[in-house]
Amino acid sequence: MAERINVLKTYKIFIGGKFPRTESGRFYQLNNRSKAIANVCLSSRKDLRNAVVAARGAFEKWSGSTAHNRSQILYRMAEMMEGRKDQFISELVLQGVDRKEAKVEVDLSIDRVIYFAGWADKINQVFGSVNPVATSHFNFSLMEPMGVVGLVAPEKSGLLGLVSSLCPILVSGNCAVVLASEKLPLCSITLAEVLATSDVPGGVVNILTGKKEEIMVHLAKHMDVNAIYLTDNLEHKKSVQEEAIQNLKRVVLGNQISWGDRTVENPYIITDFMETKTTWHPVEVISGTGSGY
Amino acid sequence: MGAFISPKVDKVGIEDRVNRITKRSIKKEAKLEGLKMALNMVDLTTLEGMDTVNKVTQMCYKAQHLHDEFPGLPTVAAVCVYPNFVKIAVNALKDSPIKVASVATAFPSGHSSLDVKITDTKMAVDAGAHEVDMVISRGKFHMGDFGFVYDEIAAIKQACGTSVRLKVILETGELGNLDNVRLASDIAIAAGADFIKTSTGKIKPAATLPVTLVMLEAIKDHYYKTGIMVGMKPAGGISNSKLALQYLVMVKETLGVKWLDNHWFRFGASSLANDLLMQILKQSTGAYQSANYFSKD
Amino acid sequence: MNKEIKPLKFSGKWDFDPAPESVDHISLKDQYGLFINGKFENPQTSNYFPSVNPANEEHLSMIAEAGEKDINAAVSAARKAFDGPWSKMSAKERGKYIFRIARLIQEKSRELAVIETLDGGKPIRESRDVDVPIAAAHFFYYAGWTDKLNYAFPNRDPKPVGVAGQVIPWNFPLMMAAWKIAPALATGNTVVLKPAETTSLTALKLAEIIQEADLPNGVVNIITGAGATGAGIVNHQDIDKIAFTGSTGVGKIIMKAIAGSNKKSTMELGGKAANIIFEDAPLDQAVEGVINGIYFNQGHVCCAGSRLFVQESVYDVVLRKLKDRIQSLILGNPLDKNTDIGAINSKEQLGTINKYLKIGQQEGADMFQLECPIPKKGFWCPPTLFTNVSQSHVIAKEEIFGPVLAIQTFRTIDEVITKANNTPFGLSAGVWTDKGSKIFNLTSQMRAGVVWANTYNKFDPTSPFGGYKESGHGREGGLHGLTPYLNF
Structure with a gap:
C-alpha cells in the first residue's frame, strides 16, 4: 500500500468567531531550522480594523453575561485544551521547543486557564467595596471591564504566555484583539480553534498573526480600543504610550518575569483591565422607631 | 382629565413570572385543544404597502379554508386589513363567522390630525368593519400629554359607535419601558378600549411575553375595580405554536379561563396560522409535517 | 375594590394533561x-x-x-x-x-x-x-x-x-x-x-x-x-x-x-421571616414573590416568608390577587412538570402542619386554601393562608415549616419594622417597594441575615446565607x- 500523504493545515486568522484569511492576501513563511513549516497570514491594518469592530460588537453581551457563566466558559476552554494537548505539544515542538518543556508548558497553560476562570465570580468580592460615607447614602464600588483590549502577545512564549495574558483580560468581560507572537504563532491559531468550540462567543477574542511592528501602531492609535497590554516588545513602549494618549487608552506593561513563574497567577493583572465604578444611593433614615433589637 | 397614576411594574419580577409560565408543559389533549383554541383566535393579517384586491381576496379565502383536507378545524377569528380593503373583505367573508378588522387612525405612525383619524375610522366603519385597530399617539405619550392620548382614544371610540369594537394599539416597542406599557394600558382602558393590543407589527420588538403580562395585569385590575372585561391582542412576532400556547397559559393563569375565547383574546399574526395547522396535524397523526402541504396566501 | 364582582376562575377549561418527567433513566439500588x-x-x-x-x-x-x-x-x-x-x-x-x-x-x-x-x-x-x-x-x-x-x-x-x-x-x-x-x-x-x-x-x-x-x-x-x-x-x-x-x-x-x-x-x-409589602410596591410582582416566598418547596424552607405584612391601603387588592394566584397553582404528582406544589416531606411533618392549621382556626384566624383534589395516597397540604392574624397568634410566632402564610396589616414603616423584628428568629426578611431609599432603610433596620428586596428566596453560591x-x-x-x- 502506498504511503499516505499527510494533510497540511492552513493557518488562518480569527475574527468575529470566523477564520478568514488576511484581507491583504499576504503571508510570511515560518521556518524551523531553515525548513518551512507553515505559511502564516501577514495581517493588515484592515484586518485589525475588522477585529476591533468584532470585539466591540461582542462586548455588550460578553460583559453582560453573568460572572458564573464566564467562569464556566473559561473552564470549558480548559477542558477543550486538555483534549488538544498533543496538538499543542507537537506545534510547540515544530516551532523548536524541546518536547519535555513543551509538555510542561501545555499542562501549565491549561491549569492557568482554570486559575483565572475561578476569579470571574470572585474579583468583585475581593476588590469591590462598600464605602461608609458620612451622609445617609449607601455607597459601593464595583469593578467593571474596560471594553476592547489590545493584547500584544508575548513573543517567546507561544502558548503559556498567550493564555496567561489573555485570560485575565477576558475573565472580567473585556473583549480582546490579539497580535500573536511572530515567531511562535501556531498555538495562537490552534487556541482560536479551542475558543471557537468552547462557548466563547464570536468576537470576544480575535487573533491576528503577522508583523507586530506593522500593526501595533494602528492598535495604539485606534480610537475604539480602551486598553493595550504590551506584554513585551517593550522597545515600543514610548511610541505606544504616546499614541494611546489620543483617547487615553490604558497601557499596561508586562513585567518581564517568566510566564512559568507562580507569581503570574494573581488577580491584580485582572483589575488592571477594569474600571472602578462607585454608586451612591439614598438611605431613608427614620427616627424613633423604638424597634427593639 | 386628572393625572394618571398607574401601579409600578418591576421588570425583573415580570421576567421571573414569564420564565415560570414558559415552563408549563402542555401535552396530549390539552395541547390539541390549545392549538385549536389559538387558531380560533388568530387575526389573519395583511398590512403591506403592496396590498392589492387580489391579495386580500386570497387571504379571505384562506381564512375560510385553512386546511380543507382536515375536517373539524375552527376558523380564524378575523382578518385584519387597511380601511380601503374592508369592503372587499366584508364581501368575501359575508357567509362566514369571520370578523373583519381594520386598522385606522393614520396607521402605523398615528401622525395626523384628529379629523383625519376620525375620517379614517369612519371609512372603515362605514365599509362594514366589525373591529377597528387604532394606534395611540406615542409622541404625545412621551411628551407626557396623557390627556391628549386619552381624548383621542375616546373620540375614536365614539366614531366607532356601539357595535364596532375598538382595539387600541399601544405600540409597546416604542414605549421604552414596562411602566409606560402599564400606564398606556390604563389610559386606553379608561378611555373605552374594548381590546388593548401590543403592536402594529411594523416596529421591533413587537409583542413579547413580558409586555403582554403587564397588559393582562392592567386588564385584571380594571376587572377587579369594575367587573368589566377588556380583551387583549398581542400582535407581531408570534410565529410558532409553542409560543402561542405560552401566551394562552399566561392568559389562563393571569385572567382565568373566561378570557380563553376569541371574544377576549386574539393573536395578530400572519404566519402563525400555518404553524398551528402543522402542529394540529402532527398532534393528530403523530407525523412531523412539512410546510409544502399547507397553502400560503 | 368592588367585592361584588365575580371571582376569576382558573380551572374548568383547558386543564393540562399530566406531563410527568420520565423515570426510566435513573438507577437506584435496592x-x-x-x-x-x-x-x-x-x-x-x-x-x-x-x-x-x-x-x-x-x-x-x-x-x-x-x-x-x-x-x-x-x-x-x-x-x-x-x-x-x-x-x-x-x-x-x-x-x-x-x-x-x-x-x-x-x-x-x-x-x-x-x-x-x-x-x-x-x-x-x-x-x-x-x-x-x-x-x-x-x-x-x-x-x-x-x-x-x-x-x-x-x-x-x-x-x-x-x-x-x-x-x-x-x-x-x-x-x-x-x-x-x-x-x-x-x-x-x-x-x-x-x-x-x-x-x-x-x-x-x-x-x-x-x-x-x-x-x-x-x-x-x-x-x-x-x-x-x-x-x-x-x-x-x-x-x-x-x-x-x-x-x-x-x-x-x-x-x-x-x-x-x-x-x-x-x-x-429556624426562621419566621417577615415579608413586607408597601403600598407603592409593584403589587403583582410582590404577590408573585409572596407565593414564591412561602409556597416554594411546600414551605419547607427555613427562610420562608411565613409572615406577610401588607400596608392597609393595599390590603384588599393584595389579598384578592394572592387568593387568585393561589387558585392558579397546581398541586399533585411532584414528577409532573406542571406541578407547583408537591408532597409534604413526611407523615410526621404533615402532622405538625395540620396541628398548626387547627391552632390557627382555634385562635380565630380565617383560613383560605387552594381548592383542588388531594391525591389519595401520600402526604399533602394545599397552600394555605390565614387572615385576621396578630403578632400574638401562635401561627405568627412559631415556625410551621409548611405552606402556611399568616397575614397581618400595618400602617407605618415604624410599626412594620417593630413587628418584623418582634421575634426570636432572624434568618431572613423581604421588602416590596418601588422606593430605593426605603429598601435601604429596611435593610439596615432588619435584624436578619438575608434581606430580599423586590425578590424572595434567591440563592447563589457567591452570596452569604445565615441568621x-x-x-x-x-x-x-x-x-x-x-x-x-x-x-x-
Missing part, C-alpha cells in the same frame, strides 16, 4: 451502604431503614443505619485522609477535584433531580431548576477558591480546621450537601456528612459521584441514619468542626453537647462561607 473511605460498606449495626416516596408512600430503597463503630470508621477515614493525601496535595489539584464534582453533577443533573423529587416530594420543576443547578454551582464556585484563599484573608495564613462533621436537613438534600461539602473541601478539610433519614438518596448518589471523580479515599464520607447517628457525629472526639442545618431546638442541643470542647460550629436554624439571633450563627456561601472552615 439497598445503600455507608460511604466510608471511598467505598460503600455494610453498616456494622446491620440495620437498614426504608426510604419512601412521600407522594405515594411507595418504597424506594433501603438505607443503612450507621452506629458508633461506623461513625468511628468514617471519622478515622476522614482523619487519615486529612493527615495524608488531602493535606499534601497542592491547592490547585484539590480545586480540580472539586471542579470534577461540579461537572459530574451537571452531567447527571436530570437523574439527580428525579431522585430528589422521588425521595423528597418536591416538584420536579424545583429540583430541576433550583436544587441541582445550585448544588453544581456551589462546587464550581468553591473549586475556584482553593488556590486563592490568601486573597480572601490577606496576611492571615489560612489553614484547614481538620475533620468536619456535617448534619443536614431534608428540605434541600443535595443542595445542603453541596453547601456543606464544597467550602469544606475547598479549604482543605475532610468531611463526615449525614443526610436526613427521610432523604438520603441524593447524598448517596453524590457519594457515587465523588467515587467517580476519584477523590482520595476518606476525603468525603457520607453516613446515613437518624438522630442518634447525628448525635454520634456531634459528640465524636476527633471531629474539629460541626456544621448543622436544622431546627433551632436541635441546634441548641448540639451547642450544649459541644460546649467546652474545641469544636468550631456553624448553625443554620441573626436564634436562627443560628455563621454564614454559608460566598467568601464569608470560607471562614468557618479555616483556622488562622
Whole structure:
C-alpha cells in the first residue's frame, strides 16, 4: 500500500468567531531550522480594523453575561485544551521547543486557564467595596471591564504566555484583539480553534498573526480600543504610550518575569483591565422607631 | 382629565413570572385543544404597502379554508386589513363567522390630525368593519400629554359607535419601558378600549411575553375595580405554536379561563396560522409535517 | 375594590394533561451502604431503614443505619485522609477535584433531580431548576477558591480546621450537601456528612459521584441514619468542626453537647421571616414573590416568608390577587412538570402542619386554601393562608415549616419594622417597594441575615446565607462561607 500523504493545515486568522484569511492576501513563511513549516497570514491594518469592530460588537453581551457563566466558559476552554494537548505539544515542538518543556508548558497553560476562570465570580468580592460615607447614602464600588483590549502577545512564549495574558483580560468581560507572537504563532491559531468550540462567543477574542511592528501602531492609535497590554516588545513602549494618549487608552506593561513563574497567577493583572465604578444611593433614615433589637 | 397614576411594574419580577409560565408543559389533549383554541383566535393579517384586491381576496379565502383536507378545524377569528380593503373583505367573508378588522387612525405612525383619524375610522366603519385597530399617539405619550392620548382614544371610540369594537394599539416597542406599557394600558382602558393590543407589527420588538403580562395585569385590575372585561391582542412576532400556547397559559393563569375565547383574546399574526395547522396535524397523526402541504396566501 | 364582582376562575377549561418527567433513566439500588473511605460498606449495626416516596408512600430503597463503630470508621477515614493525601496535595489539584464534582453533577443533573423529587416530594420543576443547578454551582464556585484563599484573608495564613462533621436537613438534600461539602473541601478539610433519614438518596448518589471523580479515599464520607447517628457525629472526639442545618431546638442541643470542647460550629436554624409589602410596591410582582416566598418547596424552607405584612391601603387588592394566584397553582404528582406544589416531606411533618392549621382556626384566624383534589395516597397540604392574624397568634410566632402564610396589616414603616423584628428568629426578611431609599432603610433596620428586596428566596453560591439571633450563627456561601472552615 502506498504511503499516505499527510494533510497540511492552513493557518488562518480569527475574527468575529470566523477564520478568514488576511484581507491583504499576504503571508510570511515560518521556518524551523531553515525548513518551512507553515505559511502564516501577514495581517493588515484592515484586518485589525475588522477585529476591533468584532470585539466591540461582542462586548455588550460578553460583559453582560453573568460572572458564573464566564467562569464556566473559561473552564470549558480548559477542558477543550486538555483534549488538544498533543496538538499543542507537537506545534510547540515544530516551532523548536524541546518536547519535555513543551509538555510542561501545555499542562501549565491549561491549569492557568482554570486559575483565572475561578476569579470571574470572585474579583468583585475581593476588590469591590462598600464605602461608609458620612451622609445617609449607601455607597459601593464595583469593578467593571474596560471594553476592547489590545493584547500584544508575548513573543517567546507561544502558548503559556498567550493564555496567561489573555485570560485575565477576558475573565472580567473585556473583549480582546490579539497580535500573536511572530515567531511562535501556531498555538495562537490552534487556541482560536479551542475558543471557537468552547462557548466563547464570536468576537470576544480575535487573533491576528503577522508583523507586530506593522500593526501595533494602528492598535495604539485606534480610537475604539480602551486598553493595550504590551506584554513585551517593550522597545515600543514610548511610541505606544504616546499614541494611546489620543483617547487615553490604558497601557499596561508586562513585567518581564517568566510566564512559568507562580507569581503570574494573581488577580491584580485582572483589575488592571477594569474600571472602578462607585454608586451612591439614598438611605431613608427614620427616627424613633423604638424597634427593639 | 386628572393625572394618571398607574401601579409600578418591576421588570425583573415580570421576567421571573414569564420564565415560570414558559415552563408549563402542555401535552396530549390539552395541547390539541390549545392549538385549536389559538387558531380560533388568530387575526389573519395583511398590512403591506403592496396590498392589492387580489391579495386580500386570497387571504379571505384562506381564512375560510385553512386546511380543507382536515375536517373539524375552527376558523380564524378575523382578518385584519387597511380601511380601503374592508369592503372587499366584508364581501368575501359575508357567509362566514369571520370578523373583519381594520386598522385606522393614520396607521402605523398615528401622525395626523384628529379629523383625519376620525375620517379614517369612519371609512372603515362605514365599509362594514366589525373591529377597528387604532394606534395611540406615542409622541404625545412621551411628551407626557396623557390627556391628549386619552381624548383621542375616546373620540375614536365614539366614531366607532356601539357595535364596532375598538382595539387600541399601544405600540409597546416604542414605549421604552414596562411602566409606560402599564400606564398606556390604563389610559386606553379608561378611555373605552374594548381590546388593548401590543403592536402594529411594523416596529421591533413587537409583542413579547413580558409586555403582554403587564397588559393582562392592567386588564385584571380594571376587572377587579369594575367587573368589566377588556380583551387583549398581542400582535407581531408570534410565529410558532409553542409560543402561542405560552401566551394562552399566561392568559389562563393571569385572567382565568373566561378570557380563553376569541371574544377576549386574539393573536395578530400572519404566519402563525400555518404553524398551528402543522402542529394540529402532527398532534393528530403523530407525523412531523412539512410546510409544502399547507397553502400560503 | 368592588367585592361584588365575580371571582376569576382558573380551572374548568383547558386543564393540562399530566406531563410527568420520565423515570426510566435513573438507577437506584435496592439497598445503600455507608460511604466510608471511598467505598460503600455494610453498616456494622446491620440495620437498614426504608426510604419512601412521600407522594405515594411507595418504597424506594433501603438505607443503612450507621452506629458508633461506623461513625468511628468514617471519622478515622476522614482523619487519615486529612493527615495524608488531602493535606499534601497542592491547592490547585484539590480545586480540580472539586471542579470534577461540579461537572459530574451537571452531567447527571436530570437523574439527580428525579431522585430528589422521588425521595423528597418536591416538584420536579424545583429540583430541576433550583436544587441541582445550585448544588453544581456551589462546587464550581468553591473549586475556584482553593488556590486563592490568601486573597480572601490577606496576611492571615489560612489553614484547614481538620475533620468536619456535617448534619443536614431534608428540605434541600443535595443542595445542603453541596453547601456543606464544597467550602469544606475547598479549604482543605475532610468531611463526615449525614443526610436526613427521610432523604438520603441524593447524598448517596453524590457519594457515587465523588467515587467517580476519584477523590482520595476518606476525603468525603457520607453516613446515613437518624438522630442518634447525628448525635454520634456531634459528640465524636476527633471531629474539629460541626456544621448543622436544622431546627433551632436541635441546634441548641448540639451547642450544649459541644460546649467546652474545641469544636468550631456553624448553625443554620429556624426562621419566621417577615415579608413586607408597601403600598407603592409593584403589587403583582410582590404577590408573585409572596407565593414564591412561602409556597416554594411546600414551605419547607427555613427562610420562608411565613409572615406577610401588607400596608392597609393595599390590603384588599393584595389579598384578592394572592387568593387568585393561589387558585392558579397546581398541586399533585411532584414528577409532573406542571406541578407547583408537591408532597409534604413526611407523615410526621404533615402532622405538625395540620396541628398548626387547627391552632390557627382555634385562635380565630380565617383560613383560605387552594381548592383542588388531594391525591389519595401520600402526604399533602394545599397552600394555605390565614387572615385576621396578630403578632400574638401562635401561627405568627412559631415556625410551621409548611405552606402556611399568616397575614397581618400595618400602617407605618415604624410599626412594620417593630413587628418584623418582634421575634426570636432572624434568618431572613423581604421588602416590596418601588422606593430605593426605603429598601435601604429596611435593610439596615432588619435584624436578619438575608434581606430580599423586590425578590424572595434567591440563592447563589457567591452570596452569604445565615441568621441573626436564634436562627443560628455563621454564614454559608460566598467568601464569608470560607471562614468557618479555616483556622488562622
